[in-house]
Amino acid sequence: MSFDLFDTEKKVLEQSKILRERLNDAPEEVRQGIDVLIEAFGRSIREQSRLVKVSDRLQAQLSTLNHELTRRRAEAEQALSDLQTAQESLVQAEKLASLGALVGGVAHEINTPVGIALSCASHLADATAQMRHLYEADDIDADEFDRYMETATDSSGLILSNCRRAAALIGSFKQVAVDRTSAERRRFELGATLNETMASLGPNLRQAGHEVTIDCPPGLMMDSHPGALSQVLGNLVMNSLIHGFDPGQSGRISLTVDQPQPDQVRIVYADSGKGIPEQNRGRIFDPFFTTRRGSGGSGLGLHIVYNLVTGPLAGTIVLDSSLPGTAFVLSIPASVP
Amino acid sequence: MVSESLKIAGTERSPEIEFDFERGFLRFRGESYPEDASAVFGPVFVALDRFLAEAGGREIQAEFDLAYFNSSSAKALMNIFLRLDSAAAAGTPVSVRWLHAPDDDTMREFGEDFGEDLDHVVFTLVAADPAG
Numbered sequence: 001m002s003f004d005l006f007d008t009e010k011k012v013l014e015q016s017k018i019l020r021e022r023l024n025d026a027p028e029e030v031r032q033g034i035d036v037l038i039e040a041f042g043r044s045i046r047e048q049s050r051l052v053k054v055s056d057r058l059q060a061q062l063s064t065l066n067h068e069l070t071r072r073r074a075e076a077e078q079a080l081s082d083l084q085t086a087q088e089s090l091v092q093a094e095k096l097a098s099l100g101a102l103v104g105g106v107a108h109e110i111n112t113p114v115g116i117a118l119s120c121a122s123h124l125a126d127a128t129a130q131m132r133h134l135y136e137a138d139d140i141d142a143d144e145f146d147r148y149m150e151t152a153t154d155s156s157g158l159i160l161s162n163c164r165r166a167a168a169l170i171g172s173f174k175q176v177a178v179d180r181t182s183a184e185r186r187r188f189e190l191g192a193t194l195n196e197t198m199a200s201l202g203p204n205l206r207q208a209g210h211e212v213t214i215d216c217p218p219g220l221m222m223d224s225h226p227g228a229l230s231q232v233l234g235n236l237v238m239n240s241l242i243h244g245f246d247p248g249q250s251g252r253i254s255l256t257v258d259q260p261q262p263d264q265v266r267i268v269y270a271d272s273g274k275g276i277p278e279q280n281r282g283r284i285f286d287p288f289f290t291t292r293r294g295s296g297g298s299g300l301g302l303h304i305v306y307n308l309v310t311g312p313l314a315g316t317i318v319l320d321s322s323l324p325g326t327a328f329v330l331s332i333p334a335s336v337p
Numbered sequence: 338m339v340s341e342s343l344k345i346a347g348t349e350r351s352p353e354i355e356f357d358f359e360r361g362f363l364r365f366r367g368e369s370y371p372e373d374a375s376a377v378f379g380p381v382f383v384a385l386d387r388f389l390a391e392a393g394g395r396e397i398q399a400e401f402d403l404a405y406f407n408s409s410s411a412k413a414l415m416n417i418f419l420r421l422d423s424a425a426a427a428g429t430p431v432s433v434r435w436l437h438a439p440d441d442d443t444m445r446e447f448g449e450d451f452g453e454d455l456d457h458v459v460f461t462l463v464a465a466d467p468a469g
Contacts, residue, residue, distance in 0.1 A: 003379030005412045008419060048412075055408035059370055063350075 244273020425457030
């Protein structure tokens with residue numbers, strides 16, 4: 001059913017034309033004047049109807065564009081949120097991977113004292129069995145008894161010291177692992193945490209024959225997030241091992257701590273490796289920036305470092321290009337706000 | 338007696354239209370920027386003309402609850418107002434409620450403009466939150 005929006009006006013126009021017919025006897029100028037009015041009204045209706053059409057078309061275009069804009073914005077927001085989710089899960093995966101490496105390191109490190117304790121215990125058991133055999137045959141002489149006493153003393157001493165070493169290692173690894181997996185804030189001695197963390201990375205470092213030095217003022221207490229700090233160091237060390245040194249090449253890694261101000265701690269992490277090429281320096285903290293995409297690099301290691309230093313640790317990290325090799329300067333408050 | 342009613346479901350581009358002959362109640366609700374305004378409003382003119390012809394002076398209440406309309410819809414609305422005002426001039430009690438969102442100045446101003454030409458209709462502007 002079609003309906004003319006200007007129906008009313010057109011009816012009025014028809015009416016005025018009929019009225020005009022009845023004015024045939026009126027003076028010429030009146031008739032001409034009425035003709036002009038009728039013509040003007042007709043034209044006005046036609047113009048209004050065209051204007052409405054033009055205006056409708058513009059409004060329709062505007063509405064189409066608005067819909068398109070809303071749709072694209074929703075798409076862009078969705079893409080951004082997908083990206084953030086993907087990034088978060090990659091960061092999480094990276095954390096787990098570094099924890100996995102830590103567990104591997106722990107197993108390797110504890111293997112040595114436990115192995116020594118085991119072989120000492122085995123040796124002691126053998127010697128004891130032999131002694132029991134001689135005792136039952138009532139055939140022990142003083143020399144043999146002396147030798148056995150020496151073996152027992154040495155073995156039990158070694159078992160004790162190695163078990164203590166294993167227990168100490170487990171204790172420090174447990175602290176590192178707990179710190180890694182929790183975001184806990186606590187008071188800790190910086191030197192001890194640095195030592196524990198570097199010890200947990202020991203197998204990786206020692207295998208390649210790197211020399212590690214830690215220079216930290218004794219008794220420096222911090223109130224911060226040791227887990228975050230430990231992960232930062234872990235990632236920096238892994239970066240040095242993967243990027244800084246060629247396979248078979250051994251070098252030095254140093255941690256130097258000082259306090260430019262009483263409430264500030266500066267940790268300079270430096271390796272004697274080949275350094276970061278100048279063209280990459282501006283992008284090393286960017287997520288997914290890696291020179292090792294093909295060989296398994298996620299490009300998140302230094303990004304996580306940056307986030308941990310600027311986030312939980314409330315500090316800054318910069319690359320210091322004035323030194324040979326690679327050096328990072330971390331400035332963090334001794335007590336996070 | 339008049340017993341038919343007109344009910345047209347709204348679409349994204351055209352308003353929900355309801356004309357309850359029994360109660361003499363006419364309502365437009367939604368947005369109006371259809372491809373062909375005369376196709377959307379045509380049935381309303383037909384129904385309104387028949388109601389006015391048959392209902393013989395019974396009261397009409399009209400409610401306009403629109404969030405947006407284009408130019409030809411505006412023209413159609415003016416045609417409806419013209420019919421309602423003529424009926425009111427001839428003695429039919431007609432009341433018109435023009436609803437707009439409290440923060441929608443454009444719709445409020447359109448209501449004021451339309452109201453200016455209504456000399457016989459009881460016209461009310463209502464600031465109300467949009468119907469769910």
